Amino acid sequence: xxxSDEQRAAVEHIGPALVVAGAGSGKTRTLTAKxxxxxxxxxxxxRILAITFTNKAADEMKRRLTDLTGLGMERxxxxxxxxxxxxxxxxxxxxxLGYEPPLQIxxxxxxxxxxKDIMIRFDMDRKKFYAVRSAISSAKNxxxxxxxxxxxxxIGPFRLFDIYQAYEVELKSRNAVxxxxxxxxxxxxxxxxxxxxTDYRAYFSYILVDEYQDTNNLQAELTRLLLGNGNxxxxxxxxxxxxxxxxxxxxxxxxxxxxxxxxxxxxxxxxYRSADEIVKPANWLIKYNRDRMDKSCFSAHKGGxxxxxxxxxxxxxxxxxxxxxxxxxxxxxxxxxxxxLYRTKFCSLPFEQAMRFxxxxxxxxxxxxxxxxxxxxxxxxxxxxxxxxxxxxxxxRILNTPKxxxxxxxxxxxxxxxxxxxGLSGAAxxxxxxxxxxxxxxxxxxxxxxxxxxxEPMAPDAAIREVMDRTGYADYLKQQARTEDEFTARMENxxxxxxxxxxxxTVLDYLEEAALIRxxxxxxxxxxxxxxxxxxxASKGLEFHVVFVVGCDENLLPHWKSRDSESEVQExxxxxxxxxxxxxxxxxxxxxxxxxxxxxxxxxxxxxVAESLEQGPRxxx
DNA sequence: GCTTTCATGCGAACC
DNA sequence: GCATGAAAGC
Numbered sequence: 001x002x003x004s005d006e007q008r009a010a011v012e013h014i015g016p017a018l019v020v021a022g023a024g025s026g027k028t029r030t031l032t033a034k035x036x037x038x039x040x041x042x043x044x045x046x047r048i049l050a051i052t053f054t055n056k057a058a059d060e061m062k063r064r065l066t067d068l069t070g071l072g073m074e075r076x077x078x079x080x081x082x083x084x085x086x087x088x089x090x091x092x093x094x095x096x097l098g099y100e101p102p103l104q105i106x107x108x109x110x111x112x113x114x115x116k117d118i119m120i121r122f123d124m125d126r127k128k129f130y131a132v133r134s135a136i137s138s139a140k141n142x143x144x145x146x147x148x149x150x151x152x153x154x155i156g157p158f159r160l161f162d163i164y165q166a167y168e169v170e171l172k173s174r175n176a177v178x179x180x181x182x183x184x185x186x187x188x189x190x191x192x193x194x195x196x197x198t199d200y201r202a203y204f205s206y207i208l209v210d211e212y213q214d215t216n217n218l219q220a221e222l223t224r225l226l227l228g229n230g231n232x233x234x235x236x237x238x239x240x241x242x243x244x245x246x247x248x249x250x251x252x253x254x255x256x257x258x259x260x261x262x263x264x265x266x267x268x269x270x271x272y273r274s275a276d277e278i279v280k281p282a283n284w285l286i287k288y289n290r291d292r293m294d295k296s297c298f299s300a301h302k303g304g305x306x307x308x309x310x311x312x313x314x315x316x317x318x319x320x321x322x323x324x325x326x327x328x329x330x331x332x333x334x335x336x337x338x339x340x341l342y343r344t345k346f347c348s349l350p351f352e353q354a355m356r357f358x359x360x361x362x363x364x365x366x367x368x369x370x371x372x373x374x375x376x377x378x379x380x381x382x383x384x385x386x387x388x389x390x391x392x393x394x395x396x397r398i399l400n401t402p403k404x405x406x407x408x409x410x411x412x413x414x415x416x417x418x419x420x421x422x423g424l425s426g427a428a429x430x431x432x433x434x435x436x437x438x439x440x441x442x443x444x445x446x447x448x449x450x451x452x453x454x455x456e457p458m459a460p461d462a463a464i465r466e467v468m469d470r471t472g473y474a475d476y477l478k479q480q481a482r483t484e485d486e487f488t489a490r491m492e493n494x495x496x497x498x499x500x501x502x503x504x505x506t507v508l509d510y511l512e513e514a515a516l517i518r519x520x521x522x523x524x525x526x527x528x529x530x531x532x533x534x535x536x537x538a539s540k541g542l543e544f545h546v547v548f549v550v551g552c553d554e555n556l557l558p559h560w561k562s563r564d565s566e567s568e569v570q571e572x573x574x575x576x577x578x579x580x581x582x583x584x585x586x587x588x589x590x591x592x593x594x595x596x597x598x599x600x601x602x603x604x605x606x607x608x609v610a611e612s613l614e615q616g617p618r619x620x621x
Numbered sequence: 622g623c624t625t626t627c628a629t630g631c632g633a634a635c636c
Numbered sequence: 637g638c639a640t641g642a643a644a645g646c
Contacts, residue, residue, distance in 0.1 A: 108636095243635080243636080245636090344634050409624055537636075559635090
């Protein structure tokens with residue numbers, strides 16, 4: 001593999017190191033080369049822990065490693081996300097923390113349901129749901145829930161401590177962990193059980209972490225707990241830290257040398273992606289941030305351009321962007337090499353409309369994850385209910401999906417039959433054997449319970465097929481779908497699910513994997529080429545020939561909620577930086593005076609960028 | 622008459 | 637996707 005001198009120096013260094021890698025500097029390439037290099041030097045691949053930000057990135061890295069080393073994918077069992085690696089560790093030793101295997105992962109759906117139940121118990125306004133969920137999550141990801149709760153004791157008149165505790169007690173009694181608990185409990189395990197810690201420390205010969213700038217407190221602590229010999233290699237770019245809102249803490253990156261004495265710092269400053277005309281104004285912009293490492297990014301590519309355009313309304317802005325895209329496409333740039341990036345999801349609407357109006361193909365990146373789609377959620381709830389009889393959320397969902405004439409009142413009635421320590425499905429079983437229900441409901445319920453019993457020991461793909469056949473799920477989808485296309489798409493999703501599930505031997509194995517994969521979308525091969533519409537967050541790590549950063553209004557980017565805090569404004573500026581550096585050749589920054597019924601001046605970031613454009617050699621039209 | 626289903630409007634930050 | 641109220645079904 002060809003490497004620059006800077007990349008090579010980082011790859012060949014052994015011992016604690018931080019690689020400060022600018023946008024487009026070949027970060028992933030360096031990381032992969034590093035693992036390959038270690039293997040060449042005799043490190044055992046199975047004992048290398050390489051943490052990636054997403055499952056997709058983990059798969060991509062394994063694929064590259066396979067190409068590079070000739071070893072099979074299975075030789076890299078510890079190329080994983082933090083969540084995936086921690087669950088593996090936690091599962092192994094969960095008895096030490098008082099769990100009874102199998103340990104269940106509560107994904108968003110179950111977590112939501114549980115929090116809502118608890119809020120009803122506390123008689124809280126359901127509008128506070130987001131506040132409750134995010135408080136619980138922040139408390140955990142801070143690494144010190146008690147400390148967090150002391151600092152944020154109340155949600156309205158309610159004590160966060162009481163809600164938090166009620167939620168944790170429920171989770172524990174169901175042998176379940178939510179996503180944040182995967183990290184929190186793994187931390188507790190490694191911190192409090194020396195023997196376990198010593199084992200893992202001895203086992204891992206090298207730890208590598210990608211996107212280290214977006215590490216949260218818990219993840220930083222876990223890294224330290226797992227590190228035995230000081231062989232730590234972290235890669236990232238503090239200028240691109242954009243997940244502070246969900247607990248990421250860039251201080252771990254900035255303070256790396258303080259945390260790891262005698263750590264070496266490597267800088268990758270050459271941008272191989274963007275033209276210098278784009279790199280320069282992006283550098284200029286980021287200089288307005290106070291908290292950042294110094295780095296002088298440059299590019300050897302010339303011939304790019306940055307333009308700023310101001311419009312009266314968002315419709316006008318969107319119309320212009322669509323026209324420009326059509327024009328650029330006529331000049332030979334393929335649609336999928338162009339992207340429209342915006343700060344918040346709702347901004348996409350006028351752009352979608354303009355694209356449709358002009359008949360241009362487009363696709364939305366970071367759309368609903370595969371596992372959050374209704375049909376996938378339904379099927380997975382069937383499997384979950386079969387394997388985890390105590391999972392009320394899953395059972396309640398399938399109880400009346402497809403419609404069986406069992407509504408909320410009937411659920412109440414069934415619930416009255418609940419025995420201590422049994423779930424809703426247990427209550428249903430008692431109601432059936434007690435023969436207290438009307439003919440139709442009795443039959444429907446006993447059929448459902450029979451189905452769950454039958455699929456429990458099956459292979460996952462066979463279980464899915466069985467659910468489809470015996471519930472008439474396809475008919476239900478057909479009747480629900482508004483268009484024929486929607487029906488076909490949903491059925492194709494289920495086909496794909498069956499295909500993916502066939503890789504696993506048991507339903508339990510399959511569910512564990514499915515729960516850990518949240519963000520993976522359908523894979524791109526069968527998607528038609530089109531202009532990419534995405535939030536800036538969703539565009540991280542991607543690159544396009546042409547980029548439009550739209551909605552550069554002072555109330556939108558920076559987001560109005562962030563304006564009062566210096567550190568949040570800095571994060572917004574990094575967001576702008578990420579957006580700009582997605583572009584290879586042409587970058588358009590656009591703004592509208594009037595959007596969604598409100599007036600807003602031009603973003604301060606545009607003003608900052610414009611300063612550098614005036615100094616540069618190139619005039620904008 | 623009670624329960625479920627259907628129809629409609631409203632709002633959703635980033636994951 | 638959720639809340640609401642009207643229509644349909646047991």
